[in-house]
Amino acid sequence: MDLLENGADDEKYVIFKQDDLFSESFPLMKEIRRQGNLCDVTLKVEDQSFSAHRIVLAATIPYFYAMFTHNMAESRIKEITMKEIEPEALESLINFAYSGQVRIDSSNVQGLMVGASFLQLNKVRNACADFLIERFSPHNVLGIRTFADSLGCIPLVNAADKYIHHYFSKVSLSDEFLNLGFDELIEIIRKDELNVPTEENIFEAAMRWVKFDEEKRAPMLPQVLSKVRLPLLSPQYLADRVATEDLIRTSHQCRDLLDEAKDFHLMPERRGLIQSFRTRARCCDYIIGHIYAVGGLTKNGESVSTVEIYDPITKEWRMGEQMSMLRSRVGVAVTGGKLYAFGGFNGSERLSTVEVYDPKTKKWCQGRTMLCKRSAVGVAALDGHVYVCGGYDGVTSLSTVECYCPKTDTWKTVAPMMKYRSAGGVAPLGGFVYALGGHDGLSIFDSVERYDPAEDVWVKVKPMLNRRCRLGVATLNGKLYACGGYDGNSFLRSVEMYDPNTDTWKLVAPMNVKRSRVALAANMGKLWAIGGYDGESNLSTVEVYDPEANQWTFVASMCAHGGGVGAGVIPIQ
Template sequence: MFPRWQRPPPRSEEFSSWSLLQRVKPVKEKSGDQSPAMEGAVQLLTRDGHSISHNSKRHYHDAFVCMNRMRQRGLLCDIVLHVGTKEIKGHKVVLASCSPYFHAMFTNEMSESRQTHVTLHDIDPQALEQLVQYAYTAEIVVGEGNVQTLLPAASLLQLNGVRDACCKFLLSQLDPSNCLGIRGFADTHSCSDLLKSAHKYVLQHFVEVSKTEEFMLLPLKQVLDLISSDSLNVPSEEEVYRAVLNWVKHDVDGRRQHVPRLMKCVRLPLLSRDFLMSSVDTELLVRHHSECKDLLIEALKYHLMPEQRGVLSNSRTRPRRCEGASTVLFAVGGGSLFAIHGDCEAYDTRTDRWHMVTSMSTRRARVGVAAIGNKLYAVGGYDGTSDLATVESYDPVTNTWQPEVSMGTRRSCLGVAVLHGLLYAAGGYDGASCLNSAERYDPLTGTWTSIAAMSTRRRYVRVATLDGNLYAVGGYDSSSHLATVEKYEPQINTWTPIANMLSRRSSAGVAVLEGMLYVAGGNDGTSCLNSVERYNPKANTWESVAPMNIRRKSYHTACHSQRLLICYPPTASALDGGYPDDPLTILYTHSELEFVNSL
């Protein structure tokens, strides 16, 4: 008898791995829950059906948990990172696999690849320790207490996931008191998306931001960049003017010399004449500089010579437009067979939704509507009893209508348009006859002024602006529907006939798109039209383009994202001669030359 440890191995014919496999039954698939030991096991039959492939979903997790415990106990560690007074142990293979920075350090021909102790500079010790922990656990907590040290450390080690988490946290913390600081922090560390979002936040909340300590400490260049932006969101230019003065007065001795450069970026012509005289002209910091006096004179000329605004136009006369604000389409008033409405609806192009807003104080059908800056104007119209000279304006911020100065003439079925900040009203009907008179409203002074009359009386006329001129398109002169068009040049206060349209049209839709004047639908005296034509001002010619899907009149058009929006109520009335089955809006795509149904 041999001791057990001295016994010879069995003969191959008596026992072998193959003979054992021959005795093992093939694995059969079982229903129900698998045991933890079988979790992740995947059956894979060979030719004789006697093998499986095992894929454990927990393997990587369990392995890294084990390696992290070994790191914490100092087992098999082959690198010690020194930063400040802190020593952080780790495994090169783990750090190199998670961080491109460490991968380059430990795999290239650098001296650190052969060292067991490496000293790091320009990184926070606590942040480095958290990031090493993250390399083993894939978990990290980002908060107010560590984000300012964690983000630059993650950037250095090229741990983009942690860097993105830091940016996401900072983005969630934006408010007027810290957005400038976050913007500067993002710029320093090349976080482009965070920088863009923080800058956009500053522009959108400028009024609140301009009152913070961070704003008062901004360098001159950054202040100039902000107040020069077309995207600055302010209710009026007065807010920009006040912000500039407050910034200068925060360190008046060191900043008074910058006043001329700053005032060149304030859009003084957009301030009211009263504010210019009572606040700007009396400010000593402004009066001290001759360049500022020139800017003040320019602004006053813009008010006193409205007919010359086209010549005086520059970057300071251009209204600001808030970046990120959605375009809103308004449907105002209107009438049905039995009623005149004062309702107002707004369509948000960003959310693709209509919603009701405050109704006008007066019911108005056949009303003229236009927008100047942040206000919507409802001009004239018919209230079911008489034609109106009254005007009211809507402020979307306060959701309120306010009365404005009335026109000099009652007008319904009129054409309105805005040119160089002035509201023009042309033609229409005063209750007794068709009109050829025209007038304009200056919202800065609150006054209406008569301008030259058109050569033709026009009711149901449409007016549009193109290349600094007004165009009065078609209409009805009490005897016939018109194909004639007139152009108004404000510098010389003159209406001039241009080429006739291809069709007679009253109550048509008119809009400007990519330097062309489009006229769609309308009434030619015998029927409603679906034809569309456009005017080329350089060639003084009209040409037909794709027709609409449905004949239309008594509707309005607008432009958005290089498309024409044609707005028509779904319940059209006999008053306007519409069709009740019409869709609410259709879009005309300039590049495709076709109309498509929408909404």
């Protein structure tokens, strides 16, 4: 019988697919190569030779695809000499072409990465880069950065730079640092992003570098010192350490830089004449720490003393030691490795009391009481001081600002803000304290003002794009972010970013949910929006903003809070 008769449709067909064909074929090809069968090319490097199949190399390695398919001379000759790759690396990468696997270890990673870069095996190169990133230390990161730069591996260069910036104090003690070239040293110490407790660390690092080879490097000291921000050093340090350094005393150019720094302190009215990058505070805010959610509210709106801690390693919240007092609308700041909780509302009255948490002892203790009762308060830590701005005392919104010095355990009143601000946002940026939004009991503000501690004065800056009170504010990558809040009509999920270099605001990706009374914290190069109120209920949810992707994603929710928390990040030591 004809199978196509009776109207059978000869256009119908089936496709059979053997899913394991390639996974079975490549091991067989590897075995054929091991036996030396069917090989049609030999790769020679130094005194070693490796046989292979052109078709396999062309199909799996971009370098050989270009060589064998573009009518180059090597596409026809039997033996090809390779000069830009180590024999061990070439053998590993040929085996990778047949198996899709390669072993990366400390002894072969550099040769393998050079070979993968040359052969255009980008995924292998990236795997080598990831291997090196995981093994950064203060003693090897400068060498790895130089190596990455020679290969043009930008992701590894950027990762090394971030590590150097964050751990500069430790990196500057390494042998690699002392052996840097002049241009390499300058490129590092000029960076805004260096994370140091004080400018003293950078001055001492620069002097160690010069004195390591004093005869050759002493003439370079004026250029090196010009990248150290001497005006940011204390008058005592300038007098007792910098001015007594022989290499500085014997150099006219160095003494001029020292005089500039002294004038900055002695004649503040002339600071406008000597404004330069040397008078600008460094702005590293990349930290890796535990996030503390302090005080706040239950889902029913009652004040709590509860503290939760987010661990970035386990990516989970856990309970911490609770405070001695109930505190919602509390101000939180971290300075000197300790976390401070300022004021707040205990359910019946506004507070002037302060509590201090020491992560080493895992205990809270009573701090020096503020001069005023304050809830819905904004706080910012800057240069070893904490500025507590505005808030609500139970009767009226406040414009007053007080400054706490942990070293002397004292409070003092500084210049008041230009506006009465309750439920505003406060954050440090570039040596200034910024106060954003809030309300005075009648109006909700879009206005922003900036405090200069050196001049003890507030000045207006560009207002936000939206009116906001009960907003979250934080600093990240030298930019200021204002997040969520309430505009008088709506609960907000919008987020805007301020760039002080251009004095402009722009909208970035909005959060996934509306959040007023949201706490915002910068950690691990991202922003963490914690809790809040969406107009219907208090929130325990948390979402994270990635500035590179311009995207918010949810992470683990808090366990015991219903929003309204204060938040601070204590760096992991």
